[in-house]
Amino acid sequence: xxxxxxxxxxxxxxxxxxxRPGHMHEGVPPGGALVPELLARANVAARNVPGAAAIExxxxxxxxAREDAFVAFDDGTARPLSAGTSLxxxxxxxxxxxVAVRGGLDVPELLGGRGTLLVASLGGHEGRPLRRGDxxxxxxxxxxxxxxxxxxxxxxxxxxxxxxxxxxFPDEALDLLLSSSFVVDARSDRVGxxxxxxxxxxxxxxxxxxxxxxxxxxxxVPPSGMAVVLGPDHPTxxxxxxxxxxxTKDFGSLAARSPGARVRFxxxx
Amino acid sequence: MSAVTLELFGDSxxxxxxxTGRDPRALLDALRSIPHVVDAVVAxxxxxxxxxxxxxxxxxxxxxxxxxxxxxxxxxxxREHTVPVRYDGLDLEEVARETRMTVHEVVALHEASxxxxxxxxxxxxxxxLRGLDARLVLPRRSSPRARVPALAVGIAxxxxxxxxxxxxxxxxxxxxxxxxxxxxxxxxxxxxxxxxVRFVPVPP
Numbered sequence: 001x002x003x004x005x006x007x008x009x010x011x012x013x014x015x016x017x018x019x020r021p022g023h024m025h026e027g028v029p030p031g032g033a034l035v036p037e038l039l040a041r042a043n044v045a046a047r048n049v050p051g052a053a054a055i056e057x058x059x060x061x062x063x064x065a066r067e068d069a070f071v072a073f074d075d076g077t078a079r080p081l082s083a084g085t086s087l088x089x090x091x092x093x094x095x096x097x098x099v100a101v102r103g104g105l106d107v108p109e110l111l112g113g114r115g116t117l118l119v120a121s122l123g124g125h126e127g128r129p130l131r132r133g134d135x136x137x138x139x140x141x142x143x144x145x146x147x148x149x150x151x152x153x154x155x156x157x158x159x160x161x162x163x164x165x166x167x168x169f170p171d172e173a174l175d176l177l178l179s180s181s182f183v184v185d186a187r188s189d190r191v192g193x194x195x196x197x198x199x200x201x202x203x204x205x206x207x208x209x210x211x212x213x214x215x216x217x218x219x220x221v222p223p224s225g226m227a228v229v230l231g232p233d234h235p236t237x238x239x240x241x242x243x244x245x246x247x248t249k250d251f252g253s254l255a256a257r258s259p260g261a262r263v264r265f266x267x268x269x
Numbered sequence: 270m271s272a273v274t275l276e277l278f279g280d281s282x283x284x285x286x287x288x289t290g291r292d293p294r295a296l297l298d299a300l301r302s303i304p305h306v307v308d309a310v311v312a313x314x315x316x317x318x319x320x321x322x323x324x325x326x327x328x329x330x331x332x333x334x335x336x337x338x339x340x341x342x343x344x345x346x347x348r349e350h351t352v353p354v355r356y357d358g359l360d361l362e363e364v365a366r367e368t369r370m371t372v373h374e375v376v377a378l379h380e381a382s383x384x385x386x387x388x389x390x391x392x393x394x395x396x397x398l399r400g401l402d403a404r405l406v407l408p409r410r411s412s413p414r415a416r417v418p419a420l421a422v423g424i425a426x427x428x429x430x431x432x433x434x435x436x437x438x439x440x441x442x443x444x445x446x447x448x449x450x451x452x453x454x455x456x457x458x459x460x461x462x463x464x465x466v467r468f469v470p471v472p473p
Contacts, residue, residue, distance in 0.1 A: 237391055
């Protein structure tokens with residue numbers, strides 16, 4: 001069984017997989033890779049199922065094989081890593097990178113998923129980000145062959161379905177969302193992509209009502225008018241009105257954009 | 270019976286506005302049992318069903334479930350939980366000032382009520398508890414704390430709650446839950462929709 005040692009982490013890295021659906025009624029968000037297509041590319045290159053547990057890295061990560069391993073990356077490449085050999089994975093302008101290991105990472109399955117939910121110290125490697133000295137063992141999942149998914153398009157407009165809180169906005173708010181250009185803010189994380197660089201979005205009324213259920217992709221507008229697009233680790237309920245919601249196929253295209261990147265929205269044709 | 274509206278919430282969820290009078294737990298159970306529903310959440314004003322965009326549930330099934338749960342509940346009452354609380358919260362004195370009561374009276378009112386889980390949300394295992402004495406209803410703190418410790422027992426608006434994990438938060442903190450685990454990595458959330466909760470004071 002192969003094993004890899006984390007010898008350096010600059011930034012944040014953690015274990016993620018295809019998510020933990022079915023527990024939102026317990027307050028557990030769906031989770032899953034920030035960019036599902038990139039997780040799938042690394043896993044397919046490793047001959048794993050597309051949603052196997054792998055490393056999601058923001059920053060630079062150095063790994064060393066303790067036993068022979070076969071590793072693969074979100075660029076679709078793969079290579080054997082013999083015991084004692086090191087490997088550096090840097091984001092170099094990318095928002096996030098994925099490193100998969102043949103057999104998948106052998107971390108416990110909890111509530112139907114193996115990914116890390118930081119707010120609850122749940123899942124992944126001991127419920128926390130990876131740090132120097134962590135030893136990750138590979139599982140023994142059988143080899144599968146799947147076609148390589150495409151990487152997300154980082155320039156295309158993000159498709160949305162208007163609503164469901166249109167009545168909590170003046171009519172011009174949706175037009176403003178669809179006609180403006182926004183910028184991904186540096187404070188974005190797995191909870192949400194914060195948008196700046198565009199106009200403040202106007203709202204009607206207050207946020208005094210009870211919290212309502214939320215989903216990944218919801219474009220929440222707090223009193224500042226600066227929208228937040230909820231990510232995989234979003235709170236399962238919230239009180240801010242939702243002007244529009246990103247469609248599932250475009251979650252990755254939005255989430256893969258680095259701070260400073262432009263975002264435009266379009267209604268789903 | 271009023272008409273049921275399914276609001277599009279992106280391409281992989283529907284949100285359903287709820288009239289009052291539904292039994293939330295019966296509705297949650299009904300929604301979760303519908304084929305192709307991956308996730309369901311029932312809050313006070315809306316329910317949500319989430320699904321794979323490529324294989325949605327039947328709209329009729331969701332509408333029927335909402336209609337069925339409108340009937341007064343025949344299910345067994347929710348579980349009862351007793352949560353020991355050390356009343357050492359950072360905001361006890363401020364709450365007493367704002368409600369023009371003594372700290373002792375605030376504690377007495379908080380522990381005298383029986384609470385019902387009205388919504389599970391915000392973070393894993395967090396329960397919005399209804400049943401707070403009207404005299405303790407205050408708006409959220411004007412500036413939220415960057416870090417509320419895990420197991421803090423707080424109040425905000427008409428709700429009481431227990432923070433399962435350390436997080437930013439705007440609730441008024443009355444105390445700390447003792448020997449209570451709101452969320453377990455294997456068993457999930459301890460409190461469920463419709464469960465009843467009592468707070469019992471323990472010495473500091």
